[in-house]
Amino acid sequence: MSLLIKGADLLGQGRADILIDGGRITQVGSIHSGPDGTQVIDADGLVALPGLVDLHTHLREPGREDAETVATGSAAAAAGGYTAVLAMANTDPVTDTAEAAEHVFDLGRRAGLVDVVPVGAVSKGLAGQELAELGLMARSRARVRIFSDDGRCVHDARLMRRALDYLKPFGGLVSQHAQDPRLADANACCHEGELSGRLGLPGWPGAAEEVIVARDVMLARHTGGRVHVAHVSTAGSLEVIRWAKAAGIQVTAEVTPHHLLLTTDLLTGYDPTFKVNPPLRPSEDAHALREALADGTIDVVATDHAPHARNDKEHAFVTAAFGMVGLETALPVISTVMVREGLLTWADVARVMSATPARLAQLEGQGRPLEAGEPGNVTLLDPAAVHTVNRDDSLSQGRNNPWHGRELTGKVVATVLRGRVTARDGQLAESADEPFDKEVSA
Numbered sequence: 001m002s003l004l005i006k007g008a009d010l011l012g013q014g015r016a017d018i019l020i021d022g023g024r025i026t027q028v029g030s031i032h033s034g035p036d037g038t039q040v041i042d043a044d045g046l047v048a049l050p051g052l053v054d055l056h057t058h059l060r061e062p063g064r065e066d067a068e069t070v071a072t073g074s075a076a077a078a079a080g081g082y083t084a085v086l087a088m089a090n091t092d093p094v095t096d097t098a099e100a101a102e103h104v105f106d107l108g109r110r111a112g113l114v115d116v117v118p119v120g121a122v123s124k125g126l127a128g129q130e131l132a133e134l135g136l137m138a139r140s141r142a143r144v145r146i147f148s149d150d151g152r153c154v155h156d157a158r159l160m161r162r163a164l165d166y167l168k169p170f171g172g173l174v175s176q177h178a179q180d181p182r183l184a185d186a187n188a189c190c191h192e193g194e195l196s197g198r199l200g201l202p203g204w205p206g207a208a209e210e211v212i213v214a215r216d217v218m219l220a221r222h223t224g225g226r227v228h229v230a231h232v233s234t235a236g237s238l239e240v241i242r243w244a245k246a247a248g249i250q251v252t253a254e255v256t257p258h259h260l261l262l263t264t265d266l267l268t269g270y271d272p273t274f275k276v277n278p279p280l281r282p283s284e285d286a287h288a289l290r291e292a293l294a295d296g297t298i299d300v301v302a303t304d305h306a307p308h309a310r311n312d313k314e315h316a317f318v319t320a321a322f323g324m325v326g327l328e329t330a331l332p333v334i335s336t337v338m339v340r341e342g343l344l345t346w347a348d349v350a351r352v353m354s355a356t357p358a359r360l361a362q363l364e365g366q367g368r369p370l371e372a373g374e375p376g377n378v379t380l381l382d383p384a385a386v387h388t389v390n391r392d393d394s395l396s397q398g399r400n401n402p403w404h405g406r407e408l409t410g411k412v413v414a415t416v417l418r419g420r421v422t423a424r425d426g427q428l429a430e431s432a433d434e435p436f437d438k439e440v441s442a
């Protein structure tokens, strides 16, 4: 089956048609028609991006299928314009062995909507004591290249040093949930500041993140390993990252859409939807994050999609689970907050939401430019479409959506994975059910 995308805006190169056949882009330019039976998408007025890659998704399976499954999370990802997601290791059991990694990888293949690539745990059981099977996971069929205890910080400096050393031969990296556990104690539930005092909520300071970022860049310098700062959230962390990059240290960072725009004052209503880790910060931090994404200090936008079952999230603020969903709103938020404000071009969006995350995760068939010979992974977006987010429209099981009721500009119209349309207008495409066995290697 071939697919012809007609008249899309191709990242500043003007309007062009894209023909995909056998899973690969075969032609880009002015194309009248494809082979017999070619499916045609009219992309007049739509921007074509390489399929998005999310470095930070919680799919909850195995263990919490009541919150999300690989299939429902994959569906939400496809609807949001993603063609690959990295599935975090804090499942039950934890992804800390080659078998566990291959299990998640196989669930992803079975769902068949996006490439699901497991993140491996750094420590066994996320307990922070002993290294997990890093090498076996890296050499497994799942080809794990990103390791993280996300949800928890790798707080033992010696363990972090060993992990950085150990991953060097694979070019693997540690994605660190930077949060000193002694500065952010068990009851803390928000950003520590004047507002948390007024609301009577125990908080933790930005410094809890910054001290770990500072330590980790020094360990990266010492080992020559690669550290990636997950969901960076404070201006102070950015100062450290800027310094480290200028010093030639191998550090990269991701920011979530919610930390770019949502701020701690949303907590005045004690709505647990806005409880997230790291916490929403003051507007000065959000402003600094937007600037750092624009100037390249931050390398990647990642969702930290964290669906929760209602009975874990609909609690009093202090006891509710941390986390918010984000796969279906990420591109519209970036469109609204960064592109419309002139802070990023669409080519920049392709870099921070597709090319760079694919490179960091070493996904050979993802994040490639839309050129002949490349895999047919495409996201089509209507940059002018204005819509109001409704949490019940989601394909994710999670309803903990912080964007509910907000107006966003920019809507995903279609997602194409190796030439097959997986999602159209927020729903799974009919062709998503067709048997699909084409494997396109790089």
Ligand SMILES: NC(=O)N[C@@H](CC(=O)O)C(=O)O
Residues within 6 Å of the ligand: 058, 090, 150, 151, 152, 177, 275, 276, 277, 278, 304, 306, 307, 322, 323, 324
């Ligand atoms: N980001 C979140 O608020 N939650 C994450 C893990 C975590 O980082 O605490 C989750 O798994 O729910």
